[in-house]
Structure formats: structure tokens, C-alpha cells
Amino acid sequence: MGIPLSPRPARVIDLETMRQRQQARKRLIRLAPELDGLEMVYHLPSESDAYYGMPLLAWGLREDGEVVGLVPWMERLTPCQSLEDPEHGHFIGYRDPETEELFEDPPDHKVTELEQAAAYFEYEATEEPTLIQQLPETQGTHALCMDDSGEPWQLKQVFGWRLYSDGAVEALLADERLIDSTPILPGDACLYPGHSRHRVVYFFQRQIANRIRREDPATLEALALMVMPADQEG
Template sequence: MGIPLSPRPARVIDLETRRRRQQARRRLVRLAPELDGLEMVYHLPQEDDAYFGMPLLAWGLREDGEVVGLVPWMERLTPCHLLDDPEHGHFVGYRDPETEELFEAPPDHKVVELHQAAAYFEYEETREPSLIQQLPETQGTHALCMDDSGDPWQLKQVFGWRLYSDGGIEALLADEQRVDSTPILPGDDCLYPGHSRHRVVYFFQRQIANRIRREDPATLEALALMVMPPDTES
């Protein structure tokens, strides 16, 4: 007669804890500015054979060791490979406009730079997010800032970017009432993180910001559609 086997205890899988760990490994731990004019290439589905280039602002090292290109896109500084939107575009790769070379992976010299910098600058884990790095803005990026419903939006120049220990990145904007010297530089007392004061922050390249300032009709129409509250759409 066989010996009855006791049932094995069921393993409890904490999916939320696993998800948080995976997110933590994807968080950015170091930034390096892109100073050689390399671009992100993306494709718009509605443009069959059209590809577009956008200057890279920086490269970022994630905790899992992967290096990603970063561009100001919509509401945040976005890893290029995450651009996969049927309306706004799909990431294709990177491009050197001087040689017209297309490549899929970040260049080796940026990978080495970021890994070396991360090894040199070690930061202690803190309960609250702390500032670990600050970059100047080099492309003339602007932010469209919106507060409570009904308040007028503001178009403000971005003066820098802050990386925090939780992987979050904030754009630095200027409080015009506190500017006491020019040019404005990262570290000046007049600067503040965009989301500390504004409910929504959208990023635009310099040429689009200039069209908004000139009140270009087509640009303002597209802007109105973008910022229109969902319950007011027809």
C-alpha cells in the first residue's frame, strides 16, 4: 500500500513586488548630454515613406545596464525606444546627420561614458527622492504649462533638467519674478521643477515654440486640439 503524499504548499507570487522590482531596474541612474548632433529617427504611420529626425538631448543609463537615447516628447523626457504611437510616431533608430549613418543601438563611446560615470559617482539610497544630477538644456526646448482648468496656459523656456534618485526627471523653468541675473543657469534660485507648480507640462522644440509665439494659425489650432479637455470634445 502506498504512502499518501502530503500536498505541497502553494507558492504565493507577489506580482506587485515583482512589478516594482522590474520598474526599479528600468529607472535611470545617470545622464550624459548629447553634444555631437546625433538624432532620433521616427516614422509617422500616416506618412508612408516619410522619416523624420529629432535631435537627441541626452543618453541615459538604466539600473539594468541598458543605455537609451532621450528626447523631450509630449509630457516628459522620453526614452526613444518607447515611442510607439499610431498618431505621434514610431521609433526607427538613431542617425548621425554628418555621415548619414543609421544605427539601432547607442554608440559605444556613450555607453562607456555612462558606465564609467555611474561607477565613479555612487549615491546612497534614501527614503525620499534626492537630486543626483543636473544637466543644462542645449536645444532651446520650451514647455507649455497648464494649471487649473480655465487658467491661461504659459509658454516657458526650459533651462535645465534634474535627475532624481527614483529615476524621475524634471524640467527646470524660471520664475520671472525671481530672476536677478542673466543668462539664467542651472542652479540659479529662480529655477523650479516644472511639475512642482504646474498640473500639466508639454514639451516643444524651439521652432514649434516660435510658431506659437508668432500665433501661427495652424500651430495654434493643433495646440487647441491637444490641450482641449476630453469632455469638451465634439
């Protein structure tokens, strides 16, 4: 006859706490600029045979050790692997335009650079987010900034990027009233994080920003369709 086992107390699993821990391990802890022209390749489901290349701005090391390519996409500096939008694009891989090689994983030299830098610059966790790194903007990225509903939007050049201890990355924009010297550099007092003043910030590559400035009809029509949901939210 078997010996009855004493019942174990039920273990309560806090799903919200687990989710927060998983998200924390995905936060960025270090950035490295991409200076060799490597690209992200993506595919638009609406164009079955078309593939597009977009220059990588930087590489990012996450707390869990994963390294991801980063591009200014829609409203944030976005990890390439998170592009799974049926309308705007699906991530395919990385590409070296010089050799036309297509690859899935970040290059070893960038992985090593990020791991060594993260080991060298050890930051202590703080309750309030603190600035841990600044990168210059190297691609002419622009930001379309919207405030309260009904107010005109502004098209601003991005001058740099800030990484904070909570993993957030903010674009640096210039307050034209405070510019006292040029060229504008990441440490200048006229710069501010975009979301500290603007309700919505959309990022564009330089050539798209120039089309907006020239008031290209097709570009403005696409822009109106894109920003309409944000206006309705306000």
C-alpha cells in the same frame, strides 16, 4: 510502487511587487548630454513614406544596465524606445546626420561614459527622492504649462534638467519674478522643477515654440487639439 510525494505548499506570487521591481530596474540612474548632433529617427503611421529626425538631448543609463536615447517628447524626457504611439510616432533608430548612418544601439563611447560615471558617482538609496544630477538645456526646448482649468497657459523656456534618485527627470523653468542675473544657469535660485507648480507640462522644440509665439494659425489649431484632453481632465 512509487513513493507518494508530499505536496508542496502553494507559492503565492505578488504580481504588484514583481511589477514594482521591474519598473525600478528601468529607472534612470545617470545621464550624459548628447553633444555631437546625433538624432532619433521616427515614423508617423499617417505618412507611410515619411521619416523624421529629432535631435537627442541626452543618453540615460537605467538600473538594469540598458542605455537609451532621450528626447523631450509630449510630457516628459522620454526614452526613444518607448515611442510606440500610432498617432504621434514610432521609433525607428538613431542617426548620425554627418555620415547619414542609421543604427539601432547607442554608440559605445556613450555606453562607456555612462557606466564609468555611474560607477564613480555611487549614490545611496534614500526614502525621499534626492537630486543626483543636473544637465543644462542645449536645444532651446520650451514647455507649455497649464495649471487649473480656465487659467491661461504659459509658454516657458527650459533652462536645464534634474535627475532624481527615484529616476524622475524634471525640467527647470524660471520664475520671472526671481530673476536677478542673466544668462540663467542651472543653479540659479529663480529656477524650479516644472511639475512642482504646473499640473501639465508639454515640451516643444524651439522652432515649434517660435511658431506658437508668432500665433501661426495651423500651429495654434494643432495645439488646441492637443491640450483639449488635458483641459477636460481638469
